Amino acid sequence: MDKELMMTWIEEGNLQIPQLLFSKYKKIGLNETELVLLLQVHSFLEKGKDFPTPEELANRMTIPDSICASxxxxxxxxxxxxxEERYAENNIRYEKYSLKxxxxxLVEELIYDKKQDELEQNLMQExxxxxxFEMEFGRPLSPLECETLAMWLDQDQHNPEVIKAALKESVLSGKLNFRYIDRILFEWKKNGVKTVEQANKHSQKFRGQQRKSTNVTPKSSNTVPFYNWLEQ
Structure with missing residues (x-):
């Protein structure tokens, strides 16, 4: 008897339900009754029953068929x-429920959540x-400076980390001002620099060229020549 029960259970099969459905059903506008009804339709479809009636669905639930229909x-x-309308091999038309x-x-909700996460991350970065910038300048930024920062982000589409790298470059060069930083960003964009790693390589390249052109040997290993971006 136990073996027969086990075989019946196995033959019934398993219903594959996306975990996302359970975590997002409320956000996409479903309540618990609607969710279970959709799962019942899903179960019928998996068993090859394309168009279960409200009566058949109600037999598996605790609500009457009139509520199921509603x-x-x-x-x-x-x-x-x-x-969906489908046609059998004998060209007879039939109807089928689709959960597409x-x-x-669910996919749209997942995309929306991802965009929201990206927006929040971008807001935190900005x-x-x-x-x-205020910490490096030792004061609050002026409205014009804030507008310039916003322009670098929105209009020029510079990555916040790249802008920080340009700020660092200006600090190391002893030229802490927005005009100098803007010139650095302009040169980087012109040369296709989009990441901090690319910015560092680009700066090292020009410093190496500057060292060769001036034939200046650093007095110590800690001395680093800096490139004057305003001379470009």
Whole structure:
């Protein structure tokens, strides 16, 4: 008897349900009853039953078939489920429930969450960028300086970390001003510099050229020649 029960259980199979559905169903506008009804439709589809009736669905739930029909109508109207027309081999038309709209809503929610995370991360980076500039300048930035920073980010599309690298370059060169930083960023953009690593390599390249052209030997290993970006 136990073996027969086990075989029945195995033959029933398993229903594959995306974990994302359980974590996001509320955010996409579903309640618990609607969720279970969709899962019941999913279960019927997996078993090859393409168009379960409200009565068949209600038999698996604790709500009457009239409520099942009402919820199905709402799910169709709100595009959580759709009805597709199919044709059998004998060219007989039949209807089938499709959960593609539900999966599409989950994907859209995932994309939205990712964009929100990116926006929050960018906001944190920008806030940190302004704080870094004020710390280096030892004072609050003027409205014009804030506008220049915003222009570097929005108009010129410079990465916040690259802007910080340009700030560091100006500090090391002893030329801490926005005009000098703007020139550094201009030169980097003109040369296709988009990352901090590329910026560092670009700066080292020009410092090496400056050392060769002036034939200046550093007095100590700690002496580093700096490139004057304003002379470009």
């Amino acid at each position: 919820i199905l109508g709402r799910l169709l109207q709100n595009k959580f489920i759709s009805i 709209p539900l999966w599409e809503k 806030t940190n960028l302004y704080s870094t």
